[in-house]
């Protein structure tokens with residue numbers, strides 16, 4: 585059995601944490617009934633928090649971080665998963681409670697894995713990653729609540745980030761008018777190429793405003809929380825729907841009930857980590873059908889596992905556009 589490279593986070597004696605690269609054998613992997621050879625992983629905001637120790641994402645040490653991976657099943661004791669099958673993993677505690685994707689191999693539970701649609705390569709799956717899968721869950725929630733392109737525009741916060749880029753791309757493909765909120769106006773051309781029709785600066789939404797403002801959009805995908813989410817709700821059209829999937833601006837929600845009781849808007853929480861498997865499978869099938877492969881390439885950059893710590897710092901500073909795909913062999 586070949587050994588493989590892994591990024592490992594350990595607790596140090598001072599109560600902090602350290603990150604190192606190790607060559608491990610399969611016997612070092614934690615419990616599970618399926619061994620997957622990781623072809624590609626990705627670096628998400630949450631991984632950056634875990635690797636830098638900026639937030640208590642890691643629940644046990646030592647930990648291989650990485651909330652997602654795509655690869656080939658090498659061994660399986662799960663009757664529903666066959667060796668040789670191409671699979672994708674998002675969340676389910678990977679990189680938090682169980683060793684995740686930033687290593688050449690992973691031992692996982694079969695029920696966490698989704699068969700990768702034939703139309704997607706494992707690299708494309710990780711260019712989409714948990715960010716794109718989360719964006720797809722937000723859009724499915726908007727649709728389920730009755731929002732469609734005729735309802736009105738949809739606004740996306742954190743638009744040049746991973747979730748935001750994929751949300752803009754997917755919504756535009758579905759025929760929505762997409763308004764993109766970003767802290768990086770220099771990315772306007774990029775966002776327009778993905779399908780945004782207007783670019784709004786995030787400073788406009790940084791402080792809590794009036795309980796109700798002029799209604800501007802029928803739907804929203806919010807990665808920020810905090811005052812951003814409150815301001816998005818205050819500008820949502822009657823019977824509009826806001827989906828909340830992140831906390832880049834904060835955990836708080838300094839809002840009033842006015843948009844809920846005077847405009848009948850709804851706020852839908854998106855939990856991509858423990859989402860039921862059937863919904864994951866639908867999301868990946870929709871992604872395979874909707875994602876423009878050329879646009880996806882423009883939204884993704886490839887890095888080596890060795891470069892992950894430096895890119896984690898950049899990601900938290902907001903210096904990264906789109907998605908980061910990680911090659912665990914380099």
Ligand SMILES: C=CC(=O)SCCNC(=O)CCNC(=O)[C@H](O)C(C)(C)COP(=O)(O)OP(=O)(O)OC[C@H]1O[C@@H](n2cnc3c(N)ncnc32)[C@H](O)[C@@H]1OP(=O)(O)O
Nearest residue numbers: 629715742743744745746747766767807830831832833902
């Ligand atoms: C990738 C998806 C997941 O990890 S889902 C996992 C479950 N969710 C969580 O665990 C929540 C914790 N994660 C978050 O809150 C993240 O915001 C996120 C996961 C929802 C977004 O991840 P993404 O990979 O898209 O992050 P990026 O770093 O690529 O982009 C972030 C985007 O937000 C902007 N931003 C940062 N701070 C603020 C702020 N204070 N106010 C408004 N917007 C903010 C950041 O600048 C990026 O967008 P930009 O266009 O550059 O403004």
